[in-house]
Amino acid sequence: MRRDVFQAIADPTRREIINLIAFQSLNLNAIADHFDVSRPAISQHIKILNECGLLNIRQDGRERFCEIKFDRLKEVANWIAQYQAFWNSKLDDLERHLANK
Amino acid sequence: MRRDVFQAIADPTRREIINLIAFQSLNLNAIADHFDVSRPAISQHIKILNECGLLNIRQDGRERFCEIKFDRLKEVANWIAQYQAFWNSKLDDLERHLANK
DNA sequence: AATTTGCGTAAGTAAATACTTACATATATA
DNA sequence: TATATATGTAAGTATTTACTTACGCAAATT
Numbered sequence: 356m357r358r359d360v361f362q363a364i365a366d367p368t369r370r371e372i373i374n375l376i377a378f379q380s381l382n383l384n385a386i387a388d389h390f391d392v393s394r395p396a397i398s399q400h401i402k403i404l405n406e407c408g409l410l411n412i413r414q415d416g417r418e419r420f421c422e423i424k425f426d427r428l429k430e431v432a433n434w435i436a437q438y439q440a441f442w443n444s445k446l447d448d449l450e451r452h453l454a455n456k
Numbered sequence: 457m458r459r460d461v462f463q464a465i466a467d468p469t470r471r472e473i474i475n476l477i478a479f480q481s482l483n484l485n486a487i488a489d490h491f492d493v494s495r496p497a498i499s500q501h502i503k504i505l506n507e508c509g510l511l512n513i514r515q516d517g518r519e520r521f522c523e524i525k526f527d528r529l530k531e532v533a534n535w536i537a538q539y540q541a542f543w544n545s546k547l548d549d550l551e552r553h554l555a556n557k
Numbered sequence: 558a559a560t561t562t563g564c565g566t567a568a569g570t571a572a573a574t575a576c577t578t579a580c581a582t583a584t585a586t587a
Numbered sequence: 588t589a590t591a592t593a594t595g596t597a598a599g600t601a602t603t604t605a606c607t608t609a610c611g612c613a614a615a616t617t
Binding site for chain 2: 565566
């Protein structure tokens, strides 16, 4: 059972959960309301996101509020950035080439 | 059978393939040599990467050279960028806060 | 012409994934 | 105190995934 960020964000439902809690923390039921799948299914997704360090759970009475943790997403950002640097430089080359025509 | 970039890059072997061909195009056997798994396994990974539009296959005689296609990776970059903007702004807030102490 | 090389693909398989329903438990409310 | 609410978790299941071995075929080499 792999538990890394890339695996975590591979699932569209989990990406949507991330999107939901990115700008406001929500409790589990509030999150589950946004989806067609059952509440336990969402609970399991949140467990995975938690294990991957993508969110934090703040217990408040019987409610559990999910707060985004961006740090792990930076791993993805860094992985992409190395190629981004390359495709940008290739774009620069192209622009220079066009400018010199 | 889902065929999207996030699914494609979820697998560590496929990420390594992307890394291998990012800066030079390689034929299938050259790629397979970098891994412990069998050649057909790599062939299947490349098929998936191809179907996801992450690489291009240039046939040269009996060889097939794999060339990276960055476009699809930009989808990932964009997905990350929306959060990146947010965590950067939060970082700015923190820095301002510290500067004003 | 015979052989080697580079590759795709089919079939089989163990493990992982994403879901379900059913149930358990702690906290809040009436 | 009885009930409602918010949630975790176990068990079962269909599907997907990542791999293997075996085979086939076209292009290159001998």
